[in-house]
Amino acid sequence: MSSGNKIPKAAVITIPVILIFAVAAYIVIQRAEKSRSDLPVYGTVPEFQFTSQHGEPFGTGDLMGKINIMDFFFTSCRGPCPVMHTNMSDLYELFKGHEQIQFVSISVDPENDTPEVLAGYARDFKVNDGRWVFLHAPIDSVVWLSENGFSLAADNLPNMHSTKFVLVDENAQIRGYYSGTDEASINIMITHIREMVKSLK
Amino acid sequence: MEKKVKNFRRFALFSTLMTYFVIFMGGLVRVSGAGLGCPDWPKCFGRWLPPTSVEQLPAHIDPSLFNFTLAWIEYFNRLVGALLGVFITVTTVWALVSFRKFPKILYSAIAAFFLVALTGWQGGLLIRLELEPLAVTIHMTLAFILVSVMIYLTLQAYFLENPQLESNSVYRPKLHLWAGAIWLVSMLQIFFGTRIRSAIEIIREQYPLLHELEWLAKIGFMKHFHITLGFILVGMVAYVFNEAVNKSKNPSGLILQGSWAMMILVVLQVITGLALIFIGIPPILQVLHLWISSIFFGTILIVYSSLKA
Numbered sequence: 001m002s003s004g005n006k007i008p009k010a011a012v013i014t015i016p017v018i019l020i021f022a023v024a025a026y027i028v029i030q031r032a033e034k035s036r037s038d039l040p041v042y043g044t045v046p047e048f049q050f051t052s053q054h055g056e057p058f059g060t061g062d063l064m065g066k067i068n069i070m071d072f073f074f075t076s077c078r079g080p081c082p083v084m085h086t087n088m089s090d091l092y093e094l095f096k097g098h099e100q101i102q103f104v105s106i107s108v109d110p111e112n113d114t115p116e117v118l119a120g121y122a123r124d125f126k127v128n129d130g131r132w133v134f135l136h137a138p139i140d141s142v143v144w145l146s147e148n149g150f151s152l153a154a155d156n157l158p159n160m161h162s163t164k165f166v167l168v169d170e171n172a173q174i175r176g177y178y179s180g181t182d183e184a185s186i187n188i189m190i191t192h193i194r195e196m197v198k199s200l201k
Numbered sequence: 202m203e204k205k206v207k208n209f210r211r212f213a214l215f216s217t218l219m220t221y222f223v224i225f226m227g228g229l230v231r232v233s234g235a236g237l238g239c240p241d242w243p244k245c246f247g248r249w250l251p252p253t254s255v256e257q258l259p260a261h262i263d264p265s266l267f268n269f270t271l272a273w274i275e276y277f278n279r280l281v282g283a284l285l286g287v288f289i290t291v292t293t294v295w296a297l298v299s300f301r302k303f304p305k306i307l308y309s310a311i312a313a314f315f316l317v318a319l320t321g322w323q324g325g326l327l328i329r330l331e332l333e334p335l336a337v338t339i340h341m342t343l344a345f346i347l348v349s350v351m352i353y354l355t356l357q358a359y360f361l362e363n364p365q366l367e368s369n370s371v372y373r374p375k376l377h378l379w380a381g382a383i384w385l386v387s388m389l390q391i392f393f394g395t396r397i398r399s400a401i402e403i404i405r406e407q408y409p410l411l412h413e414l415e416w417l418a419k420i421g422f423m424k425h426f427h428i429t430l431g432f433i434l435v436g437m438v439a440y441v442f443n444e445a446v447n448k449s450k451n452p453s454g455l456i457l458q459g460s461w462a463m464m465i466l467v468v469l470q471v472i473t474g475l476a477l478i479f480i481g482i483p484p485i486l487q488v489l490h491l492w493i494s495s496i497f498f499g500t501i502l503i504v505y506s507s508l509k510a
Contacts, residue, residue: 008454011461014496018469022489025229028274029484032233035270098410178265184240184331185263191234194409 037195039167042174046149050106050137053118058104058135060172066102067196068168069189071180072146072161074109075121080163084180088165089125091186092132100200101193103132108146108161110139150174167192170200203362209295210358216288217351221496223285224344226278228491232484236332238275240266242325251276282321289317292354303361309354316347334399341395345495352502359455360510367510371450377508379441383463384501386434391494393427401482413481424478431471438467445504459503466497 049059069091073081088103095101107113113121118134125132137145146152152162167176167189176192179185230236239245240262246252247259251272255264296310320343327336360366397420404416417424442464445456452460473490480486 007461008458010458011465014462014465015469018489018493021225021492022485025225025488026485028229029233029488031270032235032274033484035268036234094407094409176265179263182263184237185265188265190409197410 033195036191037199039175039192039196042177043149043151045168045172045174046145048137048141048145048149050135050141051115053115053122053134053136055115058133062133063102063104063168063172065170066100067170067193067200068102068104068172069193070104070106070150070166070168071164072106072108072142072152074107074161075113075117076109077161080181084163084165085125087180087183087186088132091190092125092127094190095131095193098197099131100197101131104135105132106135106137106142106145108139108142110136110142165189167196169196205299206358206362209299210355210362212288212295213292213351213355213358216285216292217348217355217499219281219285219288220344220348220351221492221499223278223281224348224495225488225492226281227341227344228488230275230278231337232487233271233274235271235274235278236337237266237328238268238271238273239279240328242328243279245272245276245279279324282324286317286321289313289351296354300358303357305357306354306361309350309357313347313350313354316343316350320344320347334402338395338399341491345391345498348495348499349502352499353506356503356506360506366453366455367507369451370453370456372452372456372508373444373448376441376444376449377505379437379444380501380505380508383434383437383441384498384505386430386437387494387498387501390427390430390434391498393423393430394491394494397423397427398487413483417478417482428474428478431474435467435471438463441504445508453507455503455507459500459507463497463500463504466493466500469493470497 045060045063047060049057052058069088071084071088073084085105088105092103107118113134113136115136118136122132122134146162150162150164150166152164152166163180165178165180165186166174167178169175175196176189178189230238239251241247246257246262246267248257251269252258252267253269255267258264258267293310293314296307300306300310320340323336323340323343327333327340330336400420400423401416404411404419408416408419442460445452445460449456470490470493473486473493477483477486477490
């Protein structure tokens with residue numbers, strides 16, 4: 001029972017050292033979380049009024065209050081669209097049961113992609129609820145929305161449409177662009193969606 | 202000679218503390234989600250210094266991958282890791298030059314050199330594998346082995362410096378076997394800890410929008426096992442602590458320090474562990490829980506080696 005009752009110096013030091021590191025870690029983590037949730041506002045989606053695969057009107061108002069993942073495509077596309085929509089279909093499955101997350105795919109080939117064709121395409125991707133909408137509109141309106149609304153090039157449609165996924169928040173503001181064919185980019189979008197859903201609640 | 206050993210021991214201790222700092226940074230990278238802050242390796246977005254604006258990104262890289270804060274967190278981990286590599290290299294060269302006749306020092310220094318190189322290289326692989334959970338666990342395991350080797354090395358230099366350290370001390374016979382048992386149970390604990398972490402990662406991918414407590418609820422058996430074993434570990438540590446500190450004759454300074462630190466850390470580990478479960482795995486507690494486990498692990502080695510010496 002010699003010096004046993006006195007706590008030695010080096011052992012006592014562990015507690016303040018761990019506390020100092022805890023504070024440092026806390027600051028770094030806060031900054032990391034802030035950097036993730038502080039998404040820039042790239043602009044606001046302008047007023048538009050298109051037609052959904054059910055033949056119903058769908059416009060800017062329908063984006064409000066929801067987190068929207070939007071893209072451009074056409075049903076007979078053989079290039080990147082199948083990859084994009086396989087990825088989007090995975091996301092659609094992933095976010096099952098979360099009505100606040102909406103997928104909006106706009107056709108750049110309105111001549112062929114009538115609402116009926118879009119409805120068939122939706123069925124092919126096993127879309128059975130209102131979370132994924134496919135939109136039809138005259139080509140001029142689509143080009144205008146792509147170029148002026150989303151700042152995405154829309155030359156030589158339908159083949160040269162953009163392969164980006166655009167993240168649009170509950171106030172129809174554009175918050176992010178992601179490569180619809182790249183898994184790493186989509187994973188980052190998922191973390192952004194998670195942050196946005198948190199602030200939605 | 203004594204002065205020479207002392208300087209070497211100090212430098213080895215410093216490198217060991219530095220290793221702990223790198224482990225801390227590694228944990229921080231993981232919980233802040235900065236692991237892919239630089240999508241390439243060893244460069245960051247094709248540059249030796251991370252970019253500060255989107256304009257500096259090379260053309261083929263998707264700007265949505267870029268997050269200034271996360272890039273710097275990850276980059277800092279690589280920087281301190283590389284610096285550690287330099288320190289350990291110096292330690293190894295020093296051992297090769299001055300301690301060639303002391304195999305314990307020489308071989309542990311050489312092992313540390315290869316381990317730090319391996320851990321760094323595997324860290325690059327980890328990024329190419331996009332943080333595959335098993336690869337992350339291997340990275341952490343390598344770091345734990347490295348820090349154990351560094352502690353062993355420092356201790357051997359310390360024993361060489363103080364050959365009379367334990368000559369007056371009398372401990373309960375076979376107490377070192379108890380310390381060894383604590384070491385084994387801790388290994389198991391760390392293993393289960395990494396499995397829980399991986400399980401959360403997988404559940405997180407499947408249910409990205411659930412609350413953290415809901416993720417935890419989906420982990421069954423492993424969680425309970427980890428908690429139960431944690432309490433058993435506290436009991437074992439308390440026993441060794443009592444024997445070493447209160448019931449032995451003239452315990453060495455190293456034993457006293459080590460036992461106290463071990464006791465304090467195991468209690469902190471239980472507190473952070475339970476808080477993780479009740480609050481819902483806040484990142485700050487995740488880093489601390491992992492970091493404290495690595496330090497606790499180190500103190501077991503100190504107690505074990507001194508009891509055995």
